[in-house]
Amino acid sequence: MASARCAHCGATLEPNTMYCLGCGQLILPGAARDEAATGWAPPPRPPRPAAPAAHVSAPVPVAKGWPDRVQLTFSTGQRIAVAGAAVIGRKPEQTAVNMGAQAIEVADDTRSMSRVHLFLDLGDGELRVGDAGSSNGSAIERGGRRIPLPGTGERVTVLRGDVLWVGDVRVEAAPL
Structure with missing residues (x-):
């Protein structure tokens, strides 16, 4: 038996599920795609952008704890x-x-x-x-x-x- 895939993200769906475990999308009856029957594959995801370089600055002193008196x-x-x-x-x-x-x-x-x-x-x-x-x-x-x-x-x-x-x-x- 072929596995059904989420039409939104392409994750494999559990039988009789109402929500995709991959993206949380509501699965409407007939909205899941049968990969074997249609030859459908999820679209490739664009690469995640690189995180911006962290700005390094001097630490800000924070009043933590108590002194000795x-x-x-x-x-x-x-x-x-x-x-x-x-x-x-x-x-x-x-x-x-x-x-x-x-x-x-x-x-x-x-x-x-x-x-x-x-x-x-x-x-x-x-x-x-x-x-x-x-x-x-x-x-x-x-x-x-x-x-x-x-x-x-x-x-x-x-x-x-x-x-x-x-x-x-x-x-x-x-x-x-």
């Missing part, structure tokens, strides 16, 4: 410089000492923040945060949408422009 600005008015690991909360000193991290004590009059609320790690160009199992949770605001952090301490990457929420306290991170 960042400044955290809290909605309470506090500004803190951070390098390495940190623990954020109302009373994070003991946990920070045990972890060898910087303690960032935040004055939270609404008490929406736990004593130990958020872990922060800065290194290798990444800023990562994790909720310490706090009662009021933490979130990353990205593109106008709040993304809750898991309360397991699992670290999530913070991108430049993201806003952190530690309970009801807003935190912005900026490179130093």
Whole structure:
């Protein structure tokens, strides 16, 4: 049995198909060509034009990643410089000492923040945060949408422009 070909591109058609697998063209009844009966062959395709030569220019510097130090600005008015690991909360000193991290004590009059609320790690160009199992949770605001952090301490990457929420306290991170 001779194979049928697509009238548009000449690809071999599967039996009882409605569309050519080669070009996606709709196959109308009787539109397929029987190569053996008609001697039809697909027209030769013109050669593909060569790609234009790439214009080489100096790379444009793009702000990627985080430096070794960042400044955290809290909605309470506090500004803190951070390098390495940190623990954020109302009373994070003991946990920070045990972890060898910087303690960032935040004055939270609404008490929406736990004593130990958020872990922060800065290194290798990444800023990562994790909720310490706090009662009021933490979130990353990205593109106008709040993304809750898991309360397991699992670290999530913070991108430049993201806003952190530690309970009801807003935190912005900026490179130093």
